[in-house]
Amino acid sequence: MAEQGFQTTITNPDLIGEAVDSGPAPEQATRQIAEPKPADKHGWWWGVGRRKTAVARVRLRPAQDGNPKVQIQVSRKKFKTVEDYFSEPQDRADVYAPLGVTDTADKLEVFVRADGGGITGQAQAIRLGIARALVGYDPQLEPVLREKGYLTRDARKVERKKYGQPGARRRFQFSKR
Helix, strand or coil: CCCCCCCCCCCCHHHCCCCCCCCCCCCCCCCCCCCCCCCCCCCCEEEEEEECCEEEEEEEEECHHHCCEEEEECCCCCEEEHHHHCCCHHHHHHHHHHHHHCCCCCCEEEEEEEECCCHHHHHHHHHHHHHHHHHHHCHHHHHHHHHHCCCCCCCCCCCCCCCCCCCCCCCCCCCCC
């Protein structure tokens, strides 16, 4: 039985021994900056953030009368400040993080509707929603927000409970006899 080998054929002998340049290295590649999205008919830029089971709908616009603020809508006509809504300092920091990194905290009005999940999940959903709305407002801010990880959705969720078991991974105690 004869062995089969593989043959390679070089069609251009001038390329023997030379490295082929396939373009810029991945770390040198630049990303195309998109055009700014226009605001909706009422002058708002929107962003939706999600974390676990929490959903945050964020809208922002340039501050009217030089009065920047971040407010969370609790009911139809009732709003709370971030300090009143979140008691933990880490949750407040999560909400203000995208605005602080991009130096837009004193230029924008931000209104948030947060539903579902817990306090920490809502804070991180708001962070993602604000970051997405900022990219719509000014696409030049995307590299800074992406570098800090504010545009990446955290996909971890609670594992579901399985049939015939007391929990997601918990099993009933095994008895040999």
